[in-house]
Amino acid sequence: MLEIKNLHVKVGDKEILKGLNLSLAAGQVHAIMGPNGSGKSTLSYVLAGRAGYDITQGTITYNGEDLGALAPEARAAKGVFLAMQYPVEIPGVTTMMFLKSALNAQRRARGEKELDAIGVLKIVRQKAATLNVSEEMLKRALNVGFSGGEKKRLEILQMKLFEPKLAILDETDSGLDIDALKLVAEGVNSLRDPSRAMLVITHYQRLLDYIVPDRIHVLAKGKIVAEGGKELAKELEAKGYDQIIKDAA
Amino acid sequence: MTSAAVIALPTRRVEEWKYSDLRAALGDEGFGSGFARAALGPLPQGLECFYLDDANRPAWVTDVYGTLKSNTVSAVSLALAKGGVALRVRKNQAVEAVTLNFSGAGHVRALLVLEEGASLTLHESLSGSDTRNIGFEIVLGANAQLNHVRLSPAAGAAVQVEEVAITLARHARYHFHNAAFGSKLSRLEMYIALEGEGAEAHLTGVCVINNDHADITTRMHHAVAQTHSTQFFKKVAAGKSRAVYQGKVSVAVGADGVDSRQTAKAILLGSQAEADLKPELEILADDVKCAHGAAVGDLDADSLFYLRARGLSENEARNLLLHAFLEEAIPEMALGLVLDQVNDALERVSA
Ligand SMILES: Nc1ncnc2c1ncn2[C@@H]1O[C@H](COP(=O)(O)OP(=O)(O)OP(=O)(O)O)[C@@H](O)[C@H]1O
Ligand SMILES: [Mg+2]
Numbered sequence: 001m002l003e004i005k006n007l008h009v010k011v012g013d014k015e016i017l018k019g020l021n022l023s024l025a026a027g028q029v030h031a032i033m034g035p036n037g038s039g040k041s042t043l044s045y046v047l048a049g050r051a052g053y054d055i056t057q058g059t060i061t062y063n064g065e066d067l068g069a070l071a072p073e074a075r076a077a078k079g080v081f082l083a084m085q086y087p088v089e090i091p092g093v094t095t096m097m098f099l100k101s102a103l104n105a106q107r108r109a110r111g112e113k114e115l116d117a118i119g120v121l122k123i124v125r126q127k128a129a130t131l132n133v134s135e136e137m138l139k140r141a142l143n144v145g146f147s148g149g150e151k152k153r154l155e156i157l158q159m160k161l162f163e164p165k166l167a168i169l170d171e172t173d174s175g176l177d178i179d180a181l182k183l184v185a186e187g188v189n190s191l192r193d194p195s196r197a198m199l200v201i202t203h204y205q206r207l208l209d210y211i212v213p214d215r216i217h218v219l220a221k222g223k224i225v226a227e228g229g230k231e232l233a234k235e236l237e238a239k240g241y242d243q244i245i246k247d248a249a
Numbered sequence: 250m251t252s253a254a255v256i257a258l259p260t261r262r263v264e265e266w267k268y269s270d271l272r273a274a275l276g277d278e279g280f281g282s283g284f285a286r287a288a289l290g291p292l293p294q295g296l297e298c299f300y301l302d303d304a305n306r307p308a309w310v311t312d313v314y315g316t317l318k319s320n321t322v323s324a325v326s327l328a329l330a331k332g333g334v335a336l337r338v339r340k341n342q343a344v345e346a347v348t349l350n351f352s353g354a355g356h357v358r359a360l361l362v363l364e365e366g367a368s369l370t371l372h373e374s375l376s377g378s379d380t381r382n383i384g385f386e387i388v389l390g391a392n393a394q395l396n397h398v399r400l401s402p403a404a405g406a407a408v409q410v411e412e413v414a415i416t417l418a419r420h421a422r423y424h425f426h427n428a429a430f431g432s433k434l435s436r437l438e439m440y441i442a443l444e445g446e447g448a449e450a451h452l453t454g455v456c457v458i459n460n461d462h463a464d465i466t467t468r469m470h471h472a473v474a475q476t477h478s479t480q481f482f483k484k485v486a487a488g489k490s491r492a493v494y495q496g497k498v499s500v501a502v503g504a505d506g507v508d509s510r511q512t513a514k515a516i517l518l519g520s521q522a523e524a525d526l527k528p529e530l531e532i533l534a535d536d537v538k539c540a541h542g543a544a545v546g547d548l549d550a551d552s553l554f555y556l557r558a559r560g561l562s563e564n565e566a567r568n569l570l571l572h573a574f575l576e577e578a579i580p581e582m583a584l585g586l587v588l589d590q591v592n593d594a595l596e597r598v599s600a
Contacts, residue, residue, distance in 0.1 A: 048554075048558045049557075049558070050554050050558075051550070051554065071557070071563070072554065072557040072558045073557045073558075073560050073561060073562050073563070073566075075558075076557075076558060076559060076560035077560060082558055084555070084558075087555070088549075088551045088552050088554075088555040090552050090555070090556075090570070090573065091573065091577075092572075092573025092574060092576055092577055093569055093570075093573045098556075098559075098569075101561060101565065101569065102556070102559040102560045102561060103560075105559075105560040105561045105562065105565060106559075106560035109560065158559065162559075162560070
């Protein structure tokens, strides 16, 4: 589903991804772990199409298509979803109204029928309940004044609402209490499906106890430096990045 | 006649007209030799109306007509205007809404008197792309209340200026909203005198311009103690535009307990757009609370990306953000009247 080959990415004048290779098949869940500043969020932004992240070499192929050539909204319509490490606060736009606009924009782009306000409300309410997202939160301005955990749960609510084909979760577990972590993990697991792939970026082996990955990639200094099965997380926890990176070299 | 009028007009060297070059915009024609019109919608019960082209003016008109004008352009309209309209609501009468429309080219005057305890909602609108100079005087008696919504649609190559001069007696309340969409030169100047204790004035405004100019200049004078004012203006400027807010708040000697806030914010779309936001304070009293701020910026790139990554097109995302930005400065009383115009204007600048 997703094939990344020799990817080099510059932000401004600085090269941050330096020949990254990664391949993710439909139905699989992969984890990316790596030290601070290694380029994990950069990779997630490049996949979602953020301006200012220039691909200078290499390719990203998504279902046979060159992902790099598409606008962010076109990627969303084709099923790419990024749960951001730092969800953006948008004053003056209520959460509910945003969800409706986004859902209908995606449906429109796919040539599906738009849903009316009541239709959207019904789906949102049903998904919100499973994530402990309150009615009151939905009425507030998008992410404004939300706690860290509330923001993350709202990202997962959106993931459940949009039902993406490729979901990238950038440290969605950071800052969550143990109950919220379980809710988020349940949300992710409920979307596991042979037609769907997920890329879970995390610092903590704890999350991977709940979301068991098919494969773990270690990203350091802009490259994948080690790969393994789910047991690699435990090894990383025990030895630390430095040792694993040395072992791999 | 026109030459006399042109001579009296301010140049850019006059500080308040620095961002609006009236003489250059008008050229030799000045405001022309015609007379603009003031037309009222259906007259609600309790509202008295007198047309100023009738020379036989009653005392309630002659008592105040021409006494509040403050700038030179207003003096010109006073000297040259032949017509216009005067309105009065008598003591303790509550009048629903009335519409007042200005059209045509040239000078025109208006006068509104709310006697003690009277209340009114006024929907002012401008129409046509005509060069026009409006002089408007408003007197609010003790405890009077006026809600005033002004709609000034895009007027192309026209030069449109208006002065609104208001005086407020004890505990009078004035709520104003301005929705402006610009023209070659478009300026609203407000002179507000809070003359009685407990008087308050609340001004809001939104402006969306595309290759145009729109200027709002306010002078808020707190003449006595315990008077309050707020001003909140938001602007979106696209193309080769200039959006101006100049707001001077003055607090007189001994006017303690004054509370005044003014905020002006602008979003610029494109490198050719310009916003000049100049809030200013002149405080001669000791015990006052005055705050002012101004900010000019671009559309937030993080927000744009977030919305687009969730499926909104670039236009939809821009539109949503601009709408949210402006809506904060549109009070309930104006929403129904200005929202369609705001949305249409945003469609044009986002496209
Ligand atoms: N706009 C930018 N300009 C310059 N450098 C940047 C920019 N954005 C990111 N970087 C740098 O790129 C590197 C990778 O950042 P990135 O956010 O991808 O790291 P990360 O792996 O997600 O880290 P963390 O675990 O702390 O979230 C960092 O050194 C960062 O400072
Ligand atoms: Mg990161």
